[in-house]
Amino acid sequence: DVVMTQSPLSLPVTLGQPASISCRSSQSLVYSDGNTYLNWFQQRPGQSPRRLIYKISNRDSGVPDRFSGSGSGTDFTLKISRVEAEDVGVYYCMQGTHWPQTFGQGTKVEIK
């Protein structure tokens, strides 16, 4: 199985400051169709996961533009340009290129 490794696992941030989460895969996530199926999810406390980003850098509808995704191959990053209180929660990367689809361990974002 493809192992997805996130860092850091805990991320205390100051309101209004940027935050960055790294996600590395044990194999390339480039699929035979040329796409890279790397998603980012947000899970607020007590809620279901919500997809934020698909195929590395495409924001879902309604996702604030302070969220951005980047990367290629095996190395990916989720950035929040200015953290707001509603961004508190756990963030997961997930690869959909190889079966079984696998998630990272999660990164807990909290306000300092």
Place this chain on the structure above:
Amino acid sequence: QVQLVESGGGVVQPGRSLRLSCAASGFTFRNYGMHWVRQAPGKGLEWVAVTWYDGSIKYYADSVKGRFTISKDNSKNTLYLEMNSLRAEDTAIYYCSRWAFDYWGQGTLVTVSS
């Protein structure tokens, strides 16, 4: 709007069975594959199973292979997860999700305990 509503969770003894349901609305269910994803208490997300839009192909996580069966009734717009030989480590919130993980249900809690 797209809605996914899970049901069927509860407390069950080890070795027993349970069937989860996921009622879908707001989209053409027969055109989409569907997933089950679970989350043990205080833990991360674990993909469990997927079915193709027409039920022709199904994949399972190794942890549930041979014990769980995913199915899809396109006439009832409902996804199912039949869980047999349940173990304590199957205790989790079970979510259904649409093919690209763009929509998720609210989850249903399964507790396996004697």
